[in-house]
Amino acid sequence: MRTVIIMLAALLYALPAHAALKVFACEPEWGALATELAGDRVELYVATTGRQDPHQIQARPSLIAKARQADLLVCTGAELEIGWLPMVQRQAGNPRIQPGAPGDFQAASAVRLLEIPTVLDRANGDVHASGNPHFQTDPRNIGLVAAALAQKLAALDAPNGAFYAARARDFATRWNAAIARWAGAAAALKDQPVAVSHHSWTYLFTWLGLREVIALEPKPGVPPSSGYLAQVLATVAAQPVKMVIRAAYEDPKPSEFLAERARIPAVELPFTVGGTDEAIDLFALFDDTIARLTKALAP
């Protein structure tokens, strides 16, 4: 009996010393960011892939099992995960990651959200009360989140604090250089009119100066009827657009329909890490996004 108690005590004592911080990233971009900042000093699980619509994830058993063990959630917030994360948190029985706990990191808290609606009514479609949550499409926001996440990592895992801070400084240097490079490469995109599949590119367009003429959804989250697509065609005839853009996880049909009729390129953008085969990390995500946009503009 005494041996058992001693062993248990030893185990309890030994556990925190050896265990790496377990990070549960809701979306691939935050998983990639955690890798940039923490390397292999944390144990990372990414809940969704770049080919999945982050609005439509289910509270799957595997997510509950991972959330049960997590020390830190790294999620977008701004109600993007409202359809599944609260249920995962409730079922996981893990006080470290409950809403408001130190292990509940919401990237949205570090950035300024755009398009905060003044009128909240579901008649306006799938509106997010806190503002547009797709802010990862502007790399400057990722820079802001990186600084906040590095602080959070250091707060939860003090022994590695200096390591995270050094990685964060290194990342910021490389990231700012890359932003300057991307801005240069994307200069030709400024003021170009485009159509979009879903109204999820506000931040990218604000950064690059692209102009959204029309969305292929009558309301956010409402798939287009054929009648609405006809309306879109009329709009595009009057106000020509250079391309129609969709995220990798979106139904390609509406944008291909428009591309064919209006004789413009349909561009699939990665939207997040893993959305396309090229977008293997955060740097490649924007390399690929800009390459695809500029290529579509070129011919």
Add this chain to the structure above:
Amino acid sequence: MTRRTFVPAAVLAAGSCLFLSAASAAESAEYADIKRQIAALKSDYEGRIATLEQRLAAAERTARAAEAKAAAAEAGATQAAVVAPLPAPAPAASASAFNPAISGVLMGTLGANTRNPDTQHISGFAPAPGTEFAPRGFSLGESELVFAASIDQTLTGQLVLAVAPDDTIAVEEAYVQSSSLPWGFTVKAGRFFSGIGYLNEKHAHAWDFVDAPLPYVALLGTQFGDDGVQLRWVAPTDTFLEFGAEAFRGDAFPAGNGPNHGLGAGSVFVHTGGDIGESASWLAGLSYLQTRASDRETDGDLFSGRDHLAIASLVYKWAPLGNPTVSNLVLNGEYLYDRNEGRFDGLPLRATRDGWYLQGVYQFMPRWRVGFRHDEVDAGDVPASFAGTVLDAAGHTPRRDTALLEFDTSEFARWRLQYTHDDSDARGGDAVQLNYNVTFGPHGAHRF
């Protein structure tokens, strides 16, 4: 920041040097003079620091205003009229800021049934409360009001009021649940739907089909929920593994009248699940429910005794690359096995019943789904003394086949057309239902 801390430090350093030299001179007048000089120096620097701080704060304010203006301009340029410029993070102005999330669920049906639903029954089963068949004409389903909120740092609470079309209000669920217990434990207390099986814990509006499968109707009274406590534990494993145990008062079917000093029902269950590659996930469960009844009344018959119910359930969900936006498939099935012993209308009864259902729902394009379900129950053999009673199935196995076509105007509103070939009793019949099922307000996330 560095500069601001540097200045007082320099003052301090300079001050201490002067102080030392003054002390060594030991001339009190000179000492006082030096002290005055230091004080003057200090106040001078303090004044300068204050001025600098004020200027800095002013500069920050201007910068913030400029940023806000720029952001507002950005937002204004990119989005339509429903968008505000940056709202100041104002503190909540009134007590209503702590209002719980309130949502409503509305259901209604237009039905046609070749049988009179009021005289239909399930062969060999005493009609459990809540047993209903496809209605005729227009009918309002249950309307639900859901209130949910955090109670404090350790608890969340939920209240679900079900308003029946006959104007009675029932407390469907009212429970508090722990949110901060360590090591994977969760405790729930109050009135709630039991965690047994798969469909049982889901609210009726989240079911794929309009009605519950026959084994649920016959053996659980559609859904088993009662007053009690529940303890769950999630294992720290990568494959989801959850154990649960419950104790109930024993007022709800198949229990009745809170026997055993108000501890009339108990259950244990285990759930496990995971992913198969990127595209599929599954959840399996084994549950056991034991109930006691003391003069439980069903349609004039009285039963006292025990009931042992075991449930095996399996759910499989598939979507290409795990992205259900365009198409997805949900398969699930459950097997229920039940042993019943006691006295039915005073006569000794020992019966073994079982039932199962298997259903599949496929979304073939955004917003459109088709589904099929087969369900059946078997009342087994009853002692000869029960020949001709409600428990005598007379060799008939109640079964149904149901087809479903669903159109969703959004994730909050479902329109379902459901056709059922219904052999729940020997006469058989057909029914069609057109059903709407909507939720409004901030409605919580649903279970898997």
